[in-house]
Amino acid sequence: MKRSRLPAVITCGVILFLFAPLGVLVVNSFNASRFGGEWEGFTWNWYEKLWAAGEVWDSLWITLKIAVSASLAAMLLGTLAAYALHRFRSWLQDVHHMLITLPLVMPDILMGMSLLALFVLTGVETGLLTIWIAHVTFCLSFVTMVVLGRLQDFDFTLLDAARDLGATQAKAVRKVLLPLLLPGVLAGGLLAFTLSIDDYVITFFVSGPGTTTLPLRVASMMKTSRSLPVINALSTLLIASTFLFAALSSRLQRRA
């Protein structure tokens, strides 16, 4: 029987729709024209301008510090959470599961708003620490979900085998479970890292003076038309790194 071509056509259309705007950004980052309406010749000019924009690199440094530390914390908390959710069946885990899922569907603005309310009411000054807390909070659920997916494939009789062969519970976890779980934990960490680097809305609510992360910097650059082509160049670099991370992460998740 002949299959309809329509789903394939729509899929191609959707993927084109998803990538066309990004493609235009990439092309325009090499376009001498300021607004990119027409091709006015190849240039590295915008990349040179980006290289010279010191404040962008300062922001990148702040962003990386937050992303690395927040994803490490989220990896630790998320892996424990996933283990608990997978191993135990109880009312506690039902509550736990609900708490882990809710942030995934909470609109960013509400998460930003509620954390801001917390920090204002408790008198905590907004800054690096508050951004870090916010990032750990929204990354935690994502890491948990990725690790949980990995745990569902894990053969727990391997732990029993290790115990039968004389390993203590702690040793079995360390020598058998953790190495097999590691790719999942790393994939979760990578996801957390990308989410942290990209976050604008929540960060905007809980940032303070001197903590302009990269997305906050991009937002303020968008307000001045002089820096628009420089954003194209920056976007191209960011899109390229997203490609790299996504490919790496899917590699990690696939390898058994």
Place this chain on the structure above:
Amino acid sequence: MSTRLRPARQWLITLPSLAWLGVFFVIPAFLVILTAFRPADLQGGVGPGWTLTTLKEVQDPAYLPILWRTFWLSGATTLICLALALPVAFQMARSGQRMRQVLLLLVVIPFLSNFLIRIFAWKSLLHPEGPLTKLLIALHLIPENAVLLNHAGTVLLVLVYTQLPFAILPLYAAAEKFDFGLLDAARDLGAGPLSAFSKVFVPGVRRGILSAAVMVFVCCLGQYVIPQMVGGTGDEMLGSKIAQRVFSDRNLPHASALAGGLMLAVLLPMLVVVLWQQFGRKEAE
């Protein structure tokens, strides 16, 4: 196996994430609702005592058109995303292993790319000097002086663009578990491709449709960056007002009252989904 592990151990393993989310997710959510009953102070903080004035202020009829716009834009975005994501999920699930991975990666990459950059991309694409405007004018599809930016339609377009992966991923997860033999059976029994799709496939992935719809709808309800960047002054959504109250007016209680209302609007549909899923799990057992 879990009987061998003592209850104390369960608490020990559960406590870190539970405590973290309790302190930084649950308590803040309640604080937002509490803040709505506190007076504002001029420094953008919260004054002493309790008051109901904010709640009265929020009942301003000027909010009604914004509320209505927030709901119709979110609803329309949800419908368009579902209409586009269903055939994509169908196609992905029917593809071979390798093609599936590629398609999945292609959907995930825009989703992981910076949110601001994706909006910026549309902004420069639709700019009066931008490539799309020039192309459409050259093809005589739009008049010379047409402005593509700053309409409610632009907001809708970019909302669909940013939310589409949120619709595709849960639908794909559901379609992956769908038994495509049923589809072939329907075709063998004389159903056309379209009616097999709508009468067999669509009901078969209804749970995926529900989670995709809620995911997209809820995310749209809280948007403010998109209307701010590609919309006109008359295209504000509820989120725009919340952000305005926090950052321009520095009136935290007023923002909290709006956010509290939004939070309730978000939690109710989610509760429906959770109950539906639990019902489904019992049904499956």
